[in-house]
Amino acid sequence: MKKFLQSLFKGESVMEESFSALGVDMHSHILPGIDDGSESLERSLELVQAMKELGYRKLIMTPHIMSDFYKNTPEIIRERLALLREAVEQAGIEMELDCAAEHYLDEGFLDKLEKDEELLTFGDNYLLFETSFLNEPLNLREAIFKMRSKGYKPVLAHPERYNYFYGKFDELAELWKQGVLFQPNLNSLTGYYSPAAKAMAEKLIDNGMVDFLGSDVHGLKHTDSLSRVLASKYLPKALSLAVRNNQL
Template sequence: MFSLFSKKTQKKGEAFPFAALATDMHSHILPGIDDGSPDLETSLQLISGLQDLGYKKLVATPHILWDMFRNTPDIIHEKLDLLREAALKAGLTIELDAAAEYFLDEHTNELLAKKERLLTISGNKVLFEFSMAYPPFNVKDTLFEMQMQGYEPVFVHPERYSYLQKNKEFYDEMKEIGCIFQLNILSLGGHYGRGVTELSNHLLKKDYYDLLGTDLHHSNHLAALQQFHTGLFPADYNFSTRFRNNQL
């Protein structure tokens, strides 16, 4: 089995080239609206850390999961304006933007049925996730409706769905219908467990990933990113051309 932890690559490589990616398109840095940053001070610390890593642009993507996080475009944009103002006062030069991470639930289906404008990255890309506890129901119907309305679905952290270990054909189906795949960077370092790392390896081998995201929620994630290195990828991996982050 293909493994990024083979003898050839398990040694520590160079510092990860975050600057080559330029944009982090998945993070939870808006203060106090989901399970990410709890307050403005923490948000500024996280942003400062990501800027120090080399990122030039951050797209905050708070959860829209109606049973837990009832975020709306107005709420998200209000928090974005607050964070931009605070970042400017703090002397941070990084560009800040916002979209959302949509949970495929009844609320999202209602938004699509009403043709409500969804929050997107890079024009028309919509980040989506579903339950990590059980397989999704009618996910293809929802994604088809997104596409009919002109959106390009982005399947975030597909490697984190452990039940797909026994149903890897699902990934093939998601690719066939046109989904973009986004890898959580820390999935490769064992942060979410061995099974997640194995699925990351599987999807990397199939060349399915298009985007890399931090999925940053808190300072522990930032500390892990600061220790991340290129030794977890195959040798001579060209990050700036392999992933599309710097086109966002």
């Protein structure tokens, strides 16, 4: 990746020109009309173009699957993927598109695990999941055990955003040591979500506890914010870790 130097007080900091070093984004809500992300095919095309301009070459889009709100299925998600692929090709945008899902840890998810129903994964059987932001699920560790016992590699989406881990970094670190992969959101590096999420993301990077970096793009406000992430002093530090995006 091309870089240029920007003076920062008496030292030097490295500013990234794009996200081409990552190349692949593995967490977004760009598929049209399927969750709280892109509301239309036209907006999805705008988002794909914006991600291309930010340096991405491949998008693995991950709609929410939540039993009470977003009752998406692999069939529904793949149908929207095919629709967007055709539109992107017709628009002449060079971008590889694929899909997985962001699974909410609820009873429906656990039921699917028990029944061996298809769960959409990416890469080497990576399974992206999330929980409530406020309250730690009582079955968090049980769910992780079940995912791993079924051959999945659990990836915790945006670990820096879970309030119940604030002040309990050791507990979060223990999950990572036990094999849960961590995917912070890039926009956390600008404080987009909260100062606490920014501090937690920086701490994860400082401790080398980052396996993937995701955009979590829902709309153009997120792609606009990503352009500001390029100036973050923590981005080069994150990219120096063994993040797996470019392997996908």
